[in-house]
Amino acid sequence: MNITFLGGTGTVTGSKYLVATSTTKILVDCGLYQGYKWLRERNREPLPFNLKELDAIVLTHAHLDHSGFIPALYKQGYRGPVYTHHATASLCTILLVDSGHIQEDDAKFYGKHKISRHKNPEPLYDKATAQASLSLFQPVNFEETFSIGDIEVYLQSVGHILGAASVILSADGKHVGFSGDVGRSNDSIMYPPKPLPALDLLMLESTYGNRLHDKESPLDQLADIVNTMAKKGGALLIPSFAVGRTESILHLLATLIKKEMIPKLPIFLDSPMAINVFDIYCQYSELNRLSKDDCLEISSIASFTKTVDQSKELSELRVPHIIIAGSGMATGGRILHHMKRLLGDYRTTILFTGYLSGGTRGAKMLAGQNTVKIHGKWWPVKADVEVLHGLSGHGDYQEITQWLQSSNLHKKTKIRLVHGEPDASEAMRDHLKQHTHFDPEVASYHEILRL
Numbered sequence: 001m002n003i004t005f006l007g008g009t010g011t012v013t014g015s016k017y018l019v020a021t022s023t024t025k026i027l028v029d030c031g032l033y034q035g036y037k038w039l040r041e042r043n044r045e046p047l048p049f050n051l052k053e054l055d056a057i058v059l060t061h062a063h064l065d066h067s068g069f070i071p072a073l074y075k076q077g078y079r080g081p082v083y084t085h086h087a088t089a090s091l092c093t094i095l096l097v098d099s100g101h102i103q104e105d106d107a108k109f110y111g112k113h114k115i116s117r118h119k120n121p122e123p124l125y126d127k128a129t130a131q132a133s134l135s136l137f138q139p140v141n142f143e144e145t146f147s148i149g150d151i152e153v154y155l156q157s158v159g160h161i162l163g164a165a166s167v168i169l170s171a172d173g174k175h176v177g178f179s180g181d182v183g184r185s186n187d188s189i190m191y192p193p194k195p196l197p198a199l200d201l202l203m204l205e206s207t208y209g210n211r212l213h214d215k216e217s218p219l220d221q222l223a224d225i226v227n228t229m230a231k232k233g234g235a236l237l238i239p240s241f242a243v244g245r246t247e248s249i250l251h252l253l254a255t256l257i258k259k260e261m262i263p264k265l266p267i268f269l270d271s272p273m274a275i276n277v278f279d280i281y282c283q284y285s286e287l288n289r290l291s292k293d294d295c296l297e298i299s300s301i302a303s304f305t306k307t308v309d310q311s312k313e314l315s316e317l318r319v320p321h322i323i324i325a326g327s328g329m330a331t332g333g334r335i336l337h338h339m340k341r342l343l344g345d346y347r348t349t350i351l352f353t354g355y356l357s358g359g360t361r362g363a364k365m366l367a368g369q370n371t372v373k374i375h376g377k378w379w380p381v382k383a384d385v386e387v388l389h390g391l392s393g394h395g396d397y398q399e400i401t402q403w404l405q406s407s408n409l410h411k412k413t414k415i416r417l418v419h420g421e422p423d424a425s426e427a428m429r430d431h432l433k434q435h436t437h438f439d440p441e442v443a444s445y446h447e448i449l450r451l
Contacts, residue, residue, distance in 0.1 A: 001172045003203075003449045006047065007031055008419040010445060011039055012207050012357055013065040015419060017178065018049060021171050024149030025049065027057045028167050028178045030082075032068030032099070032124075034331065036359035043072065043124050048446070051078050056148045057136075058155075059084035060180030061164035062091035062243060068099050071125040074133035083146070085155055086139040087163030087284045091243055091277060093134055098242075098273045100130030102332045109375065158193040159183020160393045161244040162281055162288060168197065174451045177202045181419070182395045182403060184213075189248050189281075189288050190393065196407035201451060204404075204440070206420030207355065208396035209428025214389030219261075222252050225351055225386055226262045230320040234347025237383075239335045239362060241328035242274035244393050245353045247281050247290065249324060250298045257301055263320075267302040270311050270325040270334050275304045315341055328353065329360040336374050343372070348383035354392045358421065397428050401435060415440035416449065 001021050007014030007029075014033035019026050033039045051073065059082055060066055070082060070092075084092070103123035110121045140146060142165065145154045150172075155165035160183035167178040177199045185192040196202070229236045240246045250269070256262045269275055281288060282295040290298075302324075305311050311334055314323060326333035329352075342348040356363040361372055365385050371378045395403060415438050417425045425442045432438050443449075 001174055001176065001451045003176070003451070004048070005416075005418065005443045005445060005447045005449075007033065007042075009443045009447070010422055010425075011035070012355070012419050012421065013039060014042060014069075015066045016069070017203065019151070019169060019176070021150050024055050024151050024171070025053050026055055026148055026151060028169075029060055029066045030057050030069045030073060031066040032064045034065060034329075034360070035357035039359070043069065051076055054078060054080055056080050057082045058148075058153055058167050059088060059092075060158075060167055060178060061161055062088045062095050063161065063181070064095060064099055066180070067092055067096065070136070071096055071100055071130040071133040074136065075125050075129050079136065081138045082136045083138050083140055083148070083153065085142060085163040085165055087280065087287060088165070089137045089139040089163075090280050090283075091161075091163060092137065094273050094276050094280075095243065096130040096133060097127055100125050100127040106332065156194045157191065157287075159187060159190040160193075161190065162284055166193070166196065168199070172451070174200045176200060176451070179204045181205055181207070181393065182400055183393055184395050184399055185402070187393065188251060189244065189290060191287070191289065193395070193403055195403070196409060198408045198410055199413050201414045201416070201449075202409065203416050203418050203443070204400070205394070206397075206417040206425040206428040207394045208392070208400075209417070209420050209424035209426075209431070210397070211424070212396045212398060213392060216389055218388055218390035219252055219255060221388060221390075223256050223261045225349060225388070226256070226265070226322070229347075229349045230263055230265060232347040233320055234345060234349065235317070235320065235342055236322045236349050236351060237335060237338050237342060238322065238324045238351045238353060239328050239330045240274070240324050240326065240353050242271055242277045242326050245328055245391060246271070246274040246324060247278060248391050249353060250278070250302060251290070251294065253322070254294075254297045254301050258297070264301075266317065266319065266321040268305050268314060268321065268323050269302045270305045270314065270323050270338070272306045273326060274324070275306060311337070314338070329356050329362040330365065331360050331362070339372075340374055340379055342383065344380050344382050346382045350383050350385045352385070352387045354388075355394070397431050401432065404436065404438070411437045413438065416443040417441070418443045
């Protein structure tokens with residue numbers, strides 16, 4: 001069995017791992033590169049294998065850095081199956097189509113306003129292609145063993161977001177695991193990750209390899225931020241990921257209002273995608289901690305703005321209010337239109353809700369950049385910029401270490417660290433060497449590992 005690292009190395013985006021035996025080739029994850037321009041340009045580079053020889057894609061979860069390249073492969077001619085959990089397949093019907101829609105709109109905008117270096121900017125894929133690619137999905141249950149050629153596969157729950165899984169492969173007498181994005185033991189929405197079985201090799205995420213989550217209660221921090229903004233008479237803009245983070249934010253706001261820790265301000269979920277995702281979380285209530293009562297309570301405290309006209313009407317608000325909209329790193333979506341309108345107002349607070357990849361607009365704002373480029377124009381940043389700690393769906397290095405120690409891994413299990421910025425992966429390597437019996441190595445881009 002050979003494994004080629006085609007993404008998720010030296011970065012937290014673009015996760016792709018080609019697994020090949022003598023008769024079978026599969027991709028574990030098929031993610032979109034995001035962030036820095038030099039990373040995004042990889043989305044246009046040809047993959048180093050014959051697409052006609054690819055037997056299947058196995059998807060750990062729905063986030064675009066793991067799933068967002070599937071429509072691009074479909075556009076190139078891939079028609080094989082995509083195996084993933086039922087909830088992940090449901091989320092992808094929203095996320096992939098939205099990704100195509102955003103790319104299509106951006107290309108039209110840049111072409112119309114002539115702010116692209118290309119005469120006729122083209123999206124990586126459009127909405128119709130993303131919609132067509134959904135026909136490839138073949139959902140499976142957790143811990144249901146199935147075969148792709150001579151490779152046996154099963155998925156097990158790993159927390160993080162709805163439907164997220166670790167992928168376990170068995171072939172040529174070897175057992176190989178892909179951690180996917182590992183959730184937290186005390187997540188407010190998701191259950192903790194299941195321990196791993198015995199493995200010969202584990203590809204392990206290292207997003208928080210050099211950081212521990214803040215111990216401050218996100219509930220108390222959010223209360224302080226909301227109350228401060230309300231006293232200034234401004235607006236709270238929350239760029240939020242539609243999957244996982246938005247549900248957590250709404251749950252926190254509902255709790256704060258119920259406990260009378262914040263005033264009952266107008267709250268708007270200005271994201272059709274997030275609204276649909278929220279419905280899916282409630283649909284798969286057995287996979288997360290949100291009860292039916294929680295879903296009803298959240299629905300009662302927020303107004304769901306689905307149309308563009310409803311979104312535009314929010315500009316008329318003259319009282320303190322909260323707007324939650326995508327995207328989480330402020331790379332696209334409706335949040336950008338609200339930012340253009342409100343970034344220059346000192347009464348505004350921008351609240352990011354988790355990790356921001358290097359090179360993204362959100363990361364630049366959090367670093368203190370006093371102007372940001374949106375839709376080809378530079379906008380001044382006079383708003384307060386905050387980050388809400390404790391909501392990440394990723395376990396930090398201590399939590400992942402505890403997860404490894406609770407698993408059935410043996411001393412000879414090899415570990416390759418993936419899905420982390422270089423400093424994070426290197427720090428996690430040192431931590432695991434010092435505090436466990438594992439001797440991990442950091443995976444390299446286009447490295448081929450032979451078992």
